[in-house]
Amino acid sequence: MTATENAIEARNTVKAFGQGTAAVRALDDVSVTIRKGEFFTLLGPSGCGKTTLLRLIAGFETPTSGQIWLDGQDITHLPPNKRPVNTVFQSYALFPHLTVAQNVGFALQMQGKPKAEVAQTAREMLALVKLEHLADRKITQMSGGQQQRVALARALAARPKVLLLDEPLSALDLKLRKEMQVELKRLQLETGITFVFVTHDQEEALTMSDRIGVMSNGKLQQIGSPRDIYTRPVNRFVASFIGETNFLPATLQGAAARLGSGDLVEVAGGEGRAGAVTVTVRPEQVRLVPPGEAGAMAATIRDWVYFGTDTHVHLTLADGAEVVARLQSNPTGEAGLSRGAPAGLRFAPGAAQVLGD
Amino acid sequence: MADRRFEPTRIPGFATVAVLAFVALYLPIFTLVAYAFNGGTSIAVWEGVSLHWFSKAWENEAVKSATLRSLTIASLAAIIATGCATLAALGTTRRRAFKGQTFIYVMINQPLMVPEIVTAVALLILFGMVKQWTGYQGLGYLVLAHSAFCIPFAYLPIRARLEGMDLSLETAAADLYANPWQTFRHVTLPLLAPGILAGAMLAFVISLDDVVITEFVKSGGQDTLPTYMLGQMRRAITPEVNAISTGLLGLTVILLTAFFLLTRKKA
Amino acid sequence: MSISEDAAAARSVRNAWALSAPALILLTLAAAGPLLIVLVYSFLSPGKYGNVEWVFSLDGWRSVLYTKDIFDDSLQLADAHLTIFWRSVKLSLLTTGITFLVGFPTAWFIATRPPRARALWLFLITIPFWTNLLIRTFAINEVIRNEGLFNTVMIKLGLFSEPLRIINTDAAVLMGMTYVYLPLMVLPLFAAIDRFDMRLLEAGYDLYASRWQVLRRIILPIVKPGIIAGSILVFVPSLGAYVTPRVLGGGKQMMIGNFIELQFGQGRNWPLGAALSMSLLIVVMVALLVYVRAAGKEGHGHG
Numbered sequence: 001m002t003a004t005e006n007a008i009e010a011r012n013t014v015k016a017f018g019q020g021t022a023a024v025r026a027l028d029d030v031s032v033t034i035r036k037g038e039f040f041t042l043l044g045p046s047g048c049g050k051t052t053l054l055r056l057i058a059g060f061e062t063p064t065s066g067q068i069w070l071d072g073q074d075i076t077h078l079p080p081n082k083r084p085v086n087t088v089f090q091s092y093a094l095f096p097h098l099t100v101a102q103n104v105g106f107a108l109q110m111q112g113k114p115k116a117e118v119a120q121t122a123r124e125m126l127a128l129v130k131l132e133h134l135a136d137r138k139i140t141q142m143s144g145g146q147q148q149r150v151a152l153a154r155a156l157a158a159r160p161k162v163l164l165l166d167e168p169l170s171a172l173d174l175k176l177r178k179e180m181q182v183e184l185k186r187l188q189l190e191t192g193i194t195f196v197f198v199t200h201d202q203e204e205a206l207t208m209s210d211r212i213g214v215m216s217n218g219k220l221q222q223i224g225s226p227r228d229i230y231t232r233p234v235n236r237f238v239a240s241f242i243g244e245t246n247f248l249p250a251t252l253q254g255a256a257a258r259l260g261s262g263d264l265v266e267v268a269g270g271e272g273r274a275g276a277v278t279v280t281v282r283p284e285q286v287r288l289v290p291p292g293e294a295g296a297m298a299a300t301i302r303d304w305v306y307f308g309t310d311t312h313v314h315l316t317l318a319d320g321a322e323v324v325a326r327l328q329s330n331p332t333g334e335a336g337l338s339r340g341a342p343a344g345l346r347f348a349p350g351a352a353q354v355l356g357d
Numbered sequence: 358m359a360d361r362r363f364e365p366t367r368i369p370g371f372a373t374v375a376v377l378a379f380v381a382l383y384l385p386i387f388t389l390v391a392y393a394f395n396g397g398t399s400i401a402v403w404e405g406v407s408l409h410w411f412s413k414a415w416e417n418e419a420v421k422s423a424t425l426r427s428l429t430i431a432s433l434a435a436i437i438a439t440g441c442a443t444l445a446a447l448g449t450t451r452r453r454a455f456k457g458q459t460f461i462y463v464m465i466n467q468p469l470m471v472p473e474i475v476t477a478v479a480l481l482i483l484f485g486m487v488k489q490w491t492g493y494q495g496l497g498y499l500v501l502a503h504s505a506f507c508i509p510f511a512y513l514p515i516r517a518r519l520e521g522m523d524l525s526l527e528t529a530a531a532d533l534y535a536n537p538w539q540t541f542r543h544v545t546l547p548l549l550a551p552g553i554l555a556g557a558m559l560a561f562v563i564s565l566d567d568v569v570i571t572e573f574v575k576s577g578g579q580d581t582l583p584t585y586m587l588g589q590m591r592r593a594i595t596p597e598v599n600a601i602s603t604g605l606l607g608l609t610v611i612l613l614t615a616f617f618l619l620t621r622k623k624a
Numbered sequence: 625m626s627i628s629e630d631a632a633a634a635r636s637v638r639n640a641w642a643l644s645a646p647a648l649i650l651l652t653l654a655a656a657g658p659l660l661i662v663l664v665y666s667f668l669s670p671g672k673y674g675n676v677e678w679v680f681s682l683d684g685w686r687s688v689l690y691t692k693d694i695f696d697d698s699l700q701l702a703d704a705h706l707t708i709f710w711r712s713v714k715l716s717l718l719t720t721g722i723t724f725l726v727g728f729p730t731a732w733f734i735a736t737r738p739p740r741a742r743a744l745w746l747f748l749i750t751i752p753f754w755t756n757l758l759i760r761t762f763a764i765n766e767v768i769r770n771e772g773l774f775n776t777v778m779i780k781l782g783l784f785s786e787p788l789r790i791i792n793t794d795a796a797v798l799m800g801m802t803y804v805y806l807p808l809m810v811l812p813l814f815a816a817i818d819r820f821d822m823r824l825l826e827a828g829y830d831l832y833a834s835r836w837q838v839l840r841r842i843i844l845p846i847v848k849p850g851i852i853a854g855s856i857l858v859f860v861p862s863l864g865a866y867v868t869p870r871v872l873g874g875g876k877q878m879m880i881g882n883f884i885e886l887q888f889g890q891g892r893n894w895p896l897g898a899a900l901s902m903s904l905l906i907v908v909m910v911a912l913l914v915y916v917r918a919a920g921k922e923g924h925g926h927g
Contacts, residue, residue, distance in 0.1 A: 448643025472864025
């Protein structure tokens with residue numbers, strides 16, 4: 001791997017807060033490589049260490065041990081004002097005493113660029129986020145969505161090598177958030193800048209990212225494309241944090257797994273392993289078939305919940321293990337379902353996955 | 358009564374006491390101001406509206422020099438105290454707790470805790486010695502004393518402003534290539550400015566108002582406006598004192614109004 | 625913690641001291657430091673024409689409470705001094721009590737106004753707060769002196785045949801101090817009431833409390849830190865008052881502050897003045913400590 005292909009490299013970074021026995025490891029030996037031009041998302045629940053990693057990359061914190069590399073250079077001890085990396089803050093952190101244009105031009109002004117260039121770039125950046133008509137407004141006169149755009153323009157103005165985004169959409173309402181997701185993706189494609197995006201919203205991560213790093217307890221659990229992460233989760237945490245899923249205890253028998261109910265199902269990811277495992281299968285990959293159909297598992301319908309576009313059917317297998325199947329809703333009502341009725345179950349081919357520990 | 362709502366915050370009699378308290382607070386002040394416009398020679402008998410005592414005070418050389426002295430001391434003290442207080446506020450806020458922090462707080466707020474008369478006596482003794490050793494009798498002693506006791510008054514609004522400031526703004530500045538000095542110059546200082554101005558104004562008013570410490574520290578012929586007035590009150594009081602008081606009152610009200618507008622705008 | 629973090633922490637502490645240094649130096653020179661000289665002076669002998677002789681003596685401290693009989697050198701409690709101390713304490717406590725009784729309803733009234741009106745009322749209480757103490761003392765003098773507003777109106781109304789002598793009495797000093805220190809009571813009370821969650825009142829009434837019970841059992845306990853703060857803010861300057869008793873007490877109704885000044889003026893007993901100053905300082909510090917303790921306990925109690 002040559003250094004020039006990688007925008008950011010975190011090497012065995014550890015960040016501990018507090019001292020001695022009271023020390024908490026916000027980051028526990030995290031290594032990750034983020035490629036140039038990539039939209040990379042750090043996804044995880046609050047307190048998982050994703051923001052800490054972002055702050056290490058930005059230079060607001062120094063790692064307790066380990067290194068941060070940027071574009072083939074060790075920047076671990078470079079102060080934030082000397083790193084070609086900019087941040088869109090969760091609170092936006094827009095300067096209330098400056099106008100919109102002054103905020104956007106701030107970085108270039110600090111770099112000592114000539115006034116004309118600062119003004120010109122600020123105009124371009126505001127055009128990029130479609131706010132050129134509000135250049136002379138005060139920050140306090142802007143709506144939340146507009147402030148978000150100003151924060152973006154400000155962070156992009158100095159053409160950073162990497163743009164860091166710390167849950168930038170969390171303060172917006174649902175509709176604006178969807179709009180901004182599209183907007184962010186467009187900006188990333190237009191500018192070609194590497195985006196490192198932090199969020200706890202799995203849907204946001206899946207729709208926008210080239211790759212996702214799932215974090216929990218200060219560790220990276222899995223790195224992969226959205227499809228990888230969703231369809232091939234490596235462990236229980238990743239499987240349950242992203243989307244809904246069924247967990248079924250099973251015993252491996254070659255390429256197949258025998259469930260507790262005695263049914264034998266084809267599974268992926270069991271290579272080189274043996275014995276008791278957990279199999280996961282997404283509800284939308286579970287098919288309901290007439291009871292007694294050849295090769296189908298025998299199940300009993302317990303209940304169902306109507307969600308609009310789809311209906312979740314709760315079933316139990318022969319051993320009492322619970323399985324949820326997600327079916328497309330029927331506009332006239334779920335005619336075939338009745339509580340306690342027998343049903344047949346099938347998993348879509350390749351949908352069942354053996355989890356790591 | 359159907360239209361009388363139950364008002365949980367209303368406590369019977371409280372409003373009456375409050376309104377009476379405000380009347381009691383302002384009646385004497387209005388009386389004082391009214392007598393300043395008295396045409397007569399005594400403060401006892403009302404003889405019609407006149408600006409006589411204002412012009413009398415204005416022509417009085419002693420009043421003039423005391424006014425000038427008061428303003429000089431207050432300006433210098435406000436500048437020095439605000440400078441020290443701004444630095445101290447930057448030094449003591451927004452940091453992890455450290456050894457000696459309490460000591461600094463206690464030192465800075467010490468003038469608020471020690472009775473003024475005690476400080477006055479202490480300065481009388483110390484500056485008396487220094488005056489004897491050095492022979493210097495100038496305004497420096499008053500400026501020094503005023504600067505010291507004005508520090509906590511300047512410190513409080515500056516510190517409050519600093520603590521209310523969003524830390525992420527300075528982080529953002531650093532992220533946007535500002536070095537520490539640029540961050541201070543372009544972000545911290547402009548955001549802090551209203552607090553500094555408010556602190557300076559409070560310091561000015563406090564210095565202008567001081568009687569006790571000034572009375573003990575001043576050398577002969579160094580009356581400020583308040584000590585001049587205190588001296589006058591020992592003699593037969595003429596409405597001239599009312600006129601001076603009214604002038605000083607007006608100045609205080611103007612400064613306070615400005616202070617309120619300043620601190621309210623961006624609170 | 626890494627070496628760079630330790631270094632950064634050490635740098636931060638150095639910066640804190642460096643930035644605070646000018647203020648600390650100024651305060652040491654012209655506020656805190658000179659107090660030590662007063663302490664030293666309290667252990668010296670008085671000079672003939674004021675100032676001190678550099679001879680160690682405990683007479684300064686002894687004469688705070690005792691006088692030496694001129695004939696047989698026996699020590700007797702100094703009645704005159706005790707009268708002054710008692711007057712100071714009595715008037716300060718009364719001032720604190722009265723300002724609370726008036727100030728609490730006033731602060732409550734301000735805090736329960738609608739936001740815009742509240743800012744105005746608050747401004748109205750702040751103006752006297754920042755107005756020159758001497759001017760305010762002089763203003764109350766305008767009302768209560770023999771030819772002042774009060775007596776003039778009373779005589780005009782035929783209620784008095786001759787002016788009521790208020791000036792130069794304890795009552796005048798008490799009225800003056802109550803008047804000048806009232807804003808000092810109202811402001812911290814207001815701050816405490818402002819933080820008070822008014823929904824608790826509805827809860828109280830919902831649970832059958834009467835107005836009096838709500839005041840006693842809910843409001844007062846919760847705003848207690850404000851009450852303590854206000855009381856200290858009034859009591860401490862009252863005890864050391866100088867201007868108000870001088871202007872309204874006419875030099876006869878002396879308080880400790882005036883008594884101290886006397887030692888440095890006509891009394892020419894600087895060591896006694898220094899010892900009195902130190903005594904006053906000690907009493908004030910004890911009051912402040914009690915306050916810090918009480919405030920600290922409140923803070924813990926509410927989590």
